[in-house]
Amino acid sequence: MFESVKVHYAPADYENQADGYWQGRTAVVFDILRATSTIVTALDSGYQGVHCFREVSDAQNFAASHERTALAGERDGVPQSGFQFGNSPREFVNKSPQYDFLALTTTNGTRAVEAVAGADCVVIASLLNLSTVAEFLRREREGSPLALVCSGSGEDFSLEDALVAAALMAELQAKHPLLSLLAAYEADWRRCFCSSKNGSHLLEIGLEADVDWCLQRDKYSVVPLLAADGTIRPAR
16 A cells, blocks of 8 residues: 555646655656557667656767667657667567667656655556556555656646556555546547547647557556666566
């Protein structure tokens, strides 16, 4: 049972907390379309770790000074020039990794990871690994104050992040105000994803296949955790 659960719906919420707010908390980060889905897929595909950066230049500098590290990311859904990868999880499927690590920078997801880095435990969640994350939280973090961090869309609320956060809460405990969101969309998750701000944009730029990929529930059993050195690695 998690007696203390805070939900953060947009950057203004998770970036403007007082000093020390994240200490003692378990932060679960959602950027369903697409950063957390990409991290989960890449780690399951064999990458040793992912480093997240809010700024493109920081990712570039890190990759330049670390061997076996590829650049991955986007702005407004579009891959960055000179990067080996964009931010599509499908880029990492059924391919042997040519690198050991990724330096990832995205519009919102990596921004959220940086913002919550001071938490006692940072977990990367998507629909792709939802039940495994729930099991990990029940087994390893029960009793810890829980923060569900929805990365958002630009500066705004992200519907798909909130919906998957609600689905996680449904696995953790029977009552929470967030669960009311499930009743509106649980019969048609695809409608939710495609009608959201992020989903609509991905459809407009020809990435409907990414939306469908991110809609798969419990495809993977990896639980990505942010280590003290800033690397997101699979839980052991």
